[in-house]
Amino acid sequence: MGEWVMREACRQVQRWRERGQTQLRAAVNLSVRQLRQADLVTRVQQVLDETGLPADRLELEITESIAMRSSGRAIDNLRALKARGVRVSIDDLGTGYSSLSALRLFPIDSLKIDRSFVNGVPHNTDDSAIAAAVIALGQTLGVNVIAEGIERPDQLAFFAAHRCAEWQGYLLVSPLTTERCAELLFGERTSPMIERADPALASR
Numbered sequence: 658m659g660e661w662v663m664r665e666a667c668r669q670v671q672r673w674r675e676r677g678q679t680q681l682r683a684a685v686n687l688s689v690r691q692l693r694q695a696d697l698v699t700r701v702q703q704v705l706d707e708t709g710l711p712a713d714r715l716e717l718e719i720t721e722s723i724a725m726r727s728s729g730r731a732i733d734n735l736r737a738l739k740a741r742g743v744r745v746s747i748d749d750l751g752t753g754y755s756s757l758s759a760l761r762l763f764p765i766d767s768l769k770i771d772r773s774f775v776n777g778v779p780h781n782t783d784d785s786a787i788a789a790a791v792i793a794l795g796q797t798l799g800v801n802v803i804a805e806g807i808e809r810p811d812q813l814a815f816f817a818a819h820r821c822a823e824w825q826g827y828l829l830v831s832p833l834t835t836e837r838c839a840e841l842l843f844g845e846r847t848s849p850m851i852e853r854a855d856p857a858l859a860s861r
């Protein structure tokens with residue numbers, strides 16, 4: 658199932674890229690089982706070859722808890738994929754009790770701040786301090802930081818003020834079907850839901 662999801666996501670994103678949306682990338686979650694597969698690198702390369710998606714347009718996401726349980730082959734797989742140009746991100750950061758010494762083992766391109774911390778921003782001082790610290794760490798290390806679960810304008814204002822590179826959440830746009838995504842990307846037909854989102858923000 659995991660490989661099928663990856664293939665379909667890559668195929669669809671490449672179709673949209675061929676229509677002019679070349680900035681798009683496919684972000685796909687990896688399970689523990691996939692991460693430990695001896696032939697993971699070969700499988701991912703086959704998907705890229707079949708779909709035509711450039712390696713740097715695929716981002717593989719692993720949760721922080723999975724990352725902290727990974728070693729040996731899993732880390733070697735990620736490093737080999739990274740060497741081929743595939744992007745790697747840590748999802749749900751803040752829920753897995755990771756240490757900086759453990760995180761540095763992984764070839765990370767992005768850190769995604771878990772929505773449990775985003776929920777309290779900007780009124781909860783602890784959550785706000787943690788979010789600001791992760792953003793600052795990412796900027797220092799040259800790692801992209803993504804805030805998950807943006808649902809209120811004050812949350813968006815906080816992360817914009819702290820120069821968080823990317824955001825996602827219902828305030829910007831809700832999960833969409835393939836057809837609705839095409840509406841947003843190509844303006845084929847405007848839906849009421851999409852009209853509520855500022856196009857400049859939705860592009861983030």
